[in-house]
Amino acid sequence: MELPKDFLWGGALAANQCEGSFDTDGKGLSIMDVFTKGDKNSKRRVTNGVLTGEIYPNHWGNHFYVNYQEDIELMAEMGFKCLRLSIAWSRIFPKGDEVSPNEEGLAFYESVFKLLKKHRIEPIVTLSHYEMPLHLVTEYGSWRNRKLIHFFEHYCRVVMTRFKPYVKYWITFNELNAIEFMPYFPAGLIFEDSENPQEVIYQSGHHILLASAKAVQVAHEVNPENKVGCMALFGMNYPRTCHPEDVLKAENVNNDFLGLIDVQVRGYYSRRQLRKYQSLGIDIAISEEDKVVLKAGKVDFCSFSYYMSLVQGEDRPGENEVKGNMVAGLENPYLKNNEWGWQIDSIGLRTTLNYLYNRYQIPLFIVENGLGAEDILVDDHVNDSYRISYFENHLKEMKKAVIEDAVDLMGYTAWGCIDLVSAGTGEMKKRYGLVYVDADDYGQGSFKRYRKDSFYWYKETIETNGNNL
Ligand code: BG6
Numbered sequence: 001m002e003l004p005k006d007f008l009w010g011g012a013l014a015a016n017q018c019e020g021s022f023d024t025d026g027k028g029l030s031i032m033d034v035f036t037k038g039d040k041n042s043k044r045r046v047t048n049g050v051l052t053g054e055i056y057p058n059h060w061g062n063h064f065y066v067n068y069q070e071d072i073e074l075m076a077e078m079g080f081k082c083l084r085l086s087i088a089w090s091r092i093f094p095k096g097d098e099v100s101p102n103e104e105g106l107a108f109y110e111s112v113f114k115l116l117k118k119h120r121i122e123p124i125v126t127l128s129h130y131e132m133p134l135h136l137v138t139e140y141g142s143w144r145n146r147k148l149i150h151f152f153e154h155y156c157r158v159v160m161t162r163f164k165p166y167v168k169y170w171i172t173f174n175e176l177n178a179i180e181f182m183p184y185f186p187a188g189l190i191f192e193d194s195e196n197p198q199e200v201i202y203q204s205g206h207h208i209l210l211a212s213a214k215a216v217q218v219a220h221e222v223n224p225e226n227k228v229g230c231m232a233l234f235g236m237n238y239p240r241t242c243h244p245e246d247v248l249k250a251e252n253v254n255n256d257f258l259g260l261i262d263v264q265v266r267g268y269y270s271r272r273q274l275r276k277y278q279s280l281g282i283d284i285a286i287s288e289e290d291k292v293v294l295k296a297g298k299v300d301f302c303s304f305s306y307y308m309s310l311v312q313g314e315d316r317p318g319e320n321e322v323k324g325n326m327v328a329g330l331e332n333p334y335l336k337n338n339e340w341g342w343q344i345d346s347i348g349l350r351t352t353l354n355y356l357y358n359r360y361q362i363p364l365f366i367v368e369n370g371l372g373a374e375d376i377l378v379d380d381h382v383n384d385s386y387r388i389s390y391f392e393n394h395l396k397e398m399k400k401a402v403i404e405d406a407v408d409l410m411g412y413t414a415w416g417c418i419d420l421v422s423a424g425t426g427e428m429k430k431r432y433g434l435v436y437v438d439a440d441d442y443g444q445g446s447f448k449r450y451r452k453d454s455f456y457w458y459k460e461t462i463e464t465n466g467n468n469l
Pocket of ligand 1: 014017130174175233305325368372415421422423424425430
């Protein structure tokens with residue numbers, strides 16, 4: 001047995017991390033345009049507007065905005081069946097609250113989609129990947145405000161109508177559940193001293209859920225063939241030992257992670273999630289009308305990012321903590337870390353696929369996975385054998401999940417297939433690509449593209465539909 005013939009192999013990008021040209025052709029400022037560079041030891045900061053003397057890596061990204069033709073040719077050369085990319089909301093509605101869209105923004109994505117179509121690469125389009133017009137934050141208080149649901153719905157209707165000839169797969173919000181860990185990324189949230197952060201997070205989360213449900217409805221209305229997905233940040237949380245307390249703790253963390261995603265898939269809040277709000281003493285305004293909207297806006301598939309598993313257990317002094325961008329757990333002695341301390345666990349991908357499929361029973365899509373590493377270009381060549389073995393191990397487990405465990409999986413997109421700016425640190429040197437981009441953390445370099453060794457390996461994997469694994 002092998003993977004389905006129509007398995008969607010490809011790569012993934014996010015507008016704010018790759019496009020650059022942050023103020024070109026009428027684009028408005030987005031929340032990522034005021035986010036400074038960080039590194040392994042220092043966090044990125046949000047500044048009050050664009051300030052001189054600060055470094056904003058998303059202003060240049062990897063130059064996809066001007067280089068997309070060459071980049072898509074490279075993807076076609078690898079045999080991509082799909083490309084997951086996002087639309088920068090602030091290119092279409094620079095402030096977010098306008099009635100008429102910015103034609104130059106629409107024209108840019110139309111050229112991208114036309115070229116993808118020419119190469120028979122199916123676009124998988126995220127409507128908001130850690131990006132929204134900054135004006136919606138400064139003027140409306142971001143997703144605290146219900147008005148944003150209407151602005152988002154209008155944006156969706158405009159892009160879904162205009163791109164109907166090209167796009168049939170949509171993803172509403174990237175890693176919506178990250179709102180609990182890093183609320184700035186998916187929701188542009190920064191808290192006032194007077195606010196209860198959890199109340200703001202879950203009320204904003206509720207508004208985003210409504211916006212997501214509206215987007216599903218609009219997509220189905222514009223084209224009944226459209227398929228819309230949610231997108232979860234998820235990797236298994238293992239119990240530290242078989243001690244029932246550790247097992248309970250791990251399962252609680254898994255359930256907490258998926259509390260908002262459950263709503264997108266099932267169309268209603270779990271009793272557990274509502275009890276959580278009660279226990280936290282927060283009052284989330286969920287009307288009867290809202291419940292109808294959520295029910296009518298269930299997603300067609302569940303996409304997710306997988307980078308690591310975590311270990312959970314009751315706290316014991318002296319134990320090492322392991323961290324991703326947003327999530328933390330205990331050190332797993334059976335796993336190795338990448339250079340940024342993320343635990344690499346290929347079998348965990350199979351477990352995760354089974355866990356999500358058993359929970360939701362709708363098609364899944366791995367839309368992010370990959371290894372961030374400091375690649376070195378020597379004589380125009382990058383030997384990234386470590387990335388090849390990372391992919392090889394993960395994809396073998398993915399195949400087992402599909403073939404042996406019968407998980408319904410639509411496809412796999414390798415994250416940051418062309419090197420781009422890291423979301424967590426803003427560094428360029430944390431590279432995921434199959435294609436190397438000659439640029440440093442400060443936007444210096446030729447931005448020339450070079451095929452890495454993994455480029456050729458992935459091409460063969462796609463060509464053989466994974467039979468080389
Ligand atoms: C995911 C995000 O959480 O992780 C991406 O959706 C991000 O935008 C990816 O780039 C990897 O994280 P980082 O910090 O290594 O870029």
